[in-house]
Amino acid sequence: MQFAEFAARAAEIEAEPADLAVVSLLSDLFSDAGDDLPTVARFVQGRVFPAWDSTTLDIGPRLCHEAIARAAGPNVSADDVEDRLADRGEIGAVAASYDFGGQRGLAAFGSGEQDGLTVAEVDSELRALAAASGSGSEETKLKTLYGLFNRTDPDEARFLARLVLSEMRIGVGEGTVRDAVAEAFLVAPADAAAIRDDDADAETEAAARERRNEAIAAVARALQVSNDYGMVAGLARDEGEAGLDGVRLEVGRPVQAMLAQAGTAADALGEWGTAAVETKFDGARVQVHRDADGEVSLFSRNMEDVTDALPEVVEFVAGAVDDPVILDGEVVAMDDGGEPLPFQEILRRFRRKHDVDRMREEVRVELRAFDCLHAAGDDLLADPLAARHDRLTALLGDDSPAVSDLLLSDDPDEIAAYEADALDAGHEGIMLKNPDAPYSPGDRGKNWLKRKPDVETLDLVVTGAEWGEGRRAEFLGTFLLSARVEAESGDDAFETIGKVATGITDEELAELTDLLEPEIEREAGKEVDIRPSVVFEVGYEEIQTSPTYSSGYALRFPRFVTVREDKTAETADSLDRVERLADSQ
Numbered sequence: 204m205q206f207a208e209f210a211a212r213a214a215e216i217e218a219e220p221a222d223l224a225v226v227s228l229l230s231d232l233f234s235d236a237g238d239d240l241p242t243v244a245r246f247v248q249g250r251v252f253p254a255w256d257s258t259t260l261d262i263g264p265r266l267c268h269e270a271i272a273r274a275a276g277p278n279v280s281a282d283d284v285e286d287r288l289a290d291r292g293e294i295g296a297v298a299a300s301y302d303f304g305g306q307r308g309l310a311a312f313g314s315g316e317q318d319g320l321t322v323a324e325v326d327s328e329l330r331a332l333a334a335a336s337g338s339g340s341e342e343t344k345l346k347t348l349y350g351l352f353n354r355t356d357p358d359e360a361r362f363l364a365r366l367v368l369s370e371m372r373i374g375v376g377e378g379t380v381r382d383a384v385a386e387a388f389l390v391a392p393a394d395a396a397a398i399r400d401d402d403a404d405a406e407t408e409a410a411a412r413e414r415r416n417e418a419i420a421a422v423a424r425a426l427q428v429s430n431d432y433g434m435v436a437g438l439a440r441d442e443g444e445a446g447l448d449g450v451r452l453e454v455g456r457p458v459q460a461m462l463a464q465a466g467t468a469a470d471a472l473g474e475w476g477t478a479a480v481e482t483k484f485d486g487a488r489v490q491v492h493r494d495a496d497g498e499v500s501l502f503s504r505n506m507e508d509v510t511d512a513l514p515e516v517v518e519f520v521a522g523a524v525d526d527p528v529i530l531d532g533e534v535v536a537m538d539d540g541g542e543p544l545p546f547q548e549i550l551r552r553f554r555r556k557h558d559v560d561r562m563r564e565e566v567r568v569e570l571r572a573f574d575c576l577h578a579a580g581d582d583l584l585a586d587p588l589a590a591r592h593d594r595l596t597a598l599l600g601d602d603s604p605a606v607s608d609l610l611l612s613d614d615p616d617e618i619a620a621y622e623a624d625a626l627d628a629g630h631e632g633i634m635l636k637n638p639d640a641p642y643s644p645g646d647r648g649k650n651w652l653k654r655k656p657d658v659e660t661l662d663l664v665v666t667g668a669e670w671g672e673g674r675r676a677e678f679l680g681t682f683l684l685s686a687r688v689e690a691e692s693g694d695d696a697f698e699t700i701g702k703v704a705t706g707i708t709d710e711e712l713a714e715l716t717d718l719l720e721p722e723i724e725r726e727a728g729k730e731v732d733i734r735p736s737v738v739f740e741v742g743y744e745e746i747q748t749s750p751t752y753s754s755g756y757a758l759r760f761p762r763f764v765t766v767r768e769d770k771t772a773e774t775a776d777s778l779d780r781v782e783r784l785a786d787s788q
């Protein structure tokens with residue numbers, strides 16, 4: 204498929220306000236995509252790599268602006284691009300506003316043959332770009348990107364710019380892609396017609412809807428297990444539902460973590476009669492994969508590969524497990540006496556790429572596994588928690604400290620005593636889980652409840668900052684924070700809620716500046732806009748309603764706690780949560 208064709212269809216989808224019509228346009232695009240189907244299914248979501256793959260293009264706004272400026276000609280600088288961005292508000296519109304005068308024009312002038320970019324070419328160039336590393340890689344990336352922009356017309360440039368910055372924003376979320384895959388390849392045309400036809404009789408329509416829902420469920424299950432929209436789209440087309448049903452967990456390919464809601468023992472017992480009670484460890488979520496060759500890999504809750512940062516967990520698993528497995532757990536920091544250390548300590552180890560050996564001496568980490576998703580060829584997602592936990596104990600041993608103790612109880616007093624013990628031992632609280640529930644990846648449902656007495660903090664996204672003054676002039680100082688507003692389409696928005704400047708040491712300011720500077724989108728005097736990507740955990744006294752910030756709320760006495768390196772803008776706290784916390788104060 205020509206990239207121009209992809210861009211035209213993406214523009215059409217973006218302009219379509221009705222959700223059902225978007226699914227239908229997307230389904231047509233998938234049907235027409237031919238060999239490029241997997242790539243197109245990723246591109247519409249602003250992805251080059253599957254969701255499970257933590258490879259990134261690693262292109263910050265600055266690099267993208269520079270590439271656009273180069274392609275736009277010698278009189279255009281990255282600053283000009285940023286000025287236009289301030290005017291137009293969106294990188295796609297900025298890219299489309301320049302005339303890159305690409306090769307398409309030349310080709311049309313010469314042979315008349317089409318020499319435009321193809322979807323496959325854009326994909327392979329971006330993949331090559333992602334693989335560039337080490338010294339000189341910035342320049343390589345810039346050249347590749349410049350080369351691509353140079354060959355685009357304005358419509359293509361719009362979507363290329365958005366794709367490289369992972370900001371596709373055409374109103375296509377994961378649910379839309381799921382429904383469109385089902386509609387394109389699994390729903391019979393007669394059923395699709397019956398659902399659309401206002402005059403279809405009720406029984407026919409209900410039966411058609413049921414079949415459509417079954418098809419969507421088959422796609423959803425395959426996506427949960429694989430986190431690969433491209434592969435699932437291809438399978439749905441080539442092998443139908445039978446192909447999707449055959450998708451299995453693959454050791455080495457992470458799945459999304461099951462999440463928890465806040466809740467109490469009374470909630471748990473009222474709902475399930477008996478609750479599975481566990482310690483809530485104050486660490487970082489880790490998914491452990493050990494393949495048939497004994498190779499161990501570790502992933503964060505964002506499915507990012509953190510294997511190299513945690514060698515002692517790798518060594519422990521390699522020594523303790525003989526079968527291929529996927530385990531879910533928490534990695535915790537311990538002091539020399541085996542007491543748990545605060546969460547901030549584990550963050551000094553997690554995702555670390557340098558000085559791992561030195562840090563290993565400073566902060567000791569251990570695994571606390573609490574779930575087993577796969578063991579020795581068996582996928583266990585659909586099994587009840589109690590059975591999965593038995594499997595975990597069988598693997599690691601009954602009294603292994605690496606396995607969470609699981610208490611099955613229907614007695615509120617017993618649960619209260621368990622909670623008191625957990626807190627006494629320095630843990631964060633307890634988890635209450637439905638012992639009969641399956642493992643539902645990515646789901647923050649009611650089957651896992653978390654209970655912690657600590658004052659609440661918020662995980663907010665940094666969307667702006669101000670350069671400091673005097674001896675802090677080289678550092679970003681005051682940080683503007685935003686809460687996430689979930690959109691059906693998947694294009695989250697971010698609404699401001701406050702600024703934080705308290706609780707940060709000079710050393711931290713330098714680190715935060717290094718972290719945030721590449722994400723700067725615009726500068727005006729001392730103020731900068733920052734691409735939503737870094738998450739701060741922030742404490743506060745109270746949440747107030749306030750007209751000062753776009754969320755309608757403000758934080759009283761906000762203070763910086765830590766950078767949530769294990770979170771991304773998409774997993775930061777939502778405005779809904781802020782509202783709930785404000786209501787419950």
Ligand SMILES: Nc1ncnc2c1ncn2[C@@H]1O[C@H](COP(=O)(O)OP(=O)(O)OP(=O)(O)O)[C@@H](O)[C@H]1O
Pocket residue numbers: 460462463464481482483484485486487488504533573607634653
């Ligand atoms: N025994 C356990 N079972 C499940 N999760 C646990 C357990 N012990 C600790 N956890 C951690 O608790 C997290 C859920 O609660 P918490 O609110 O602390 O996390 P969060 O990252 O701040 O928020 P959230 O996960 O709700 O977005 C899990 O993601 C996991 O990392």
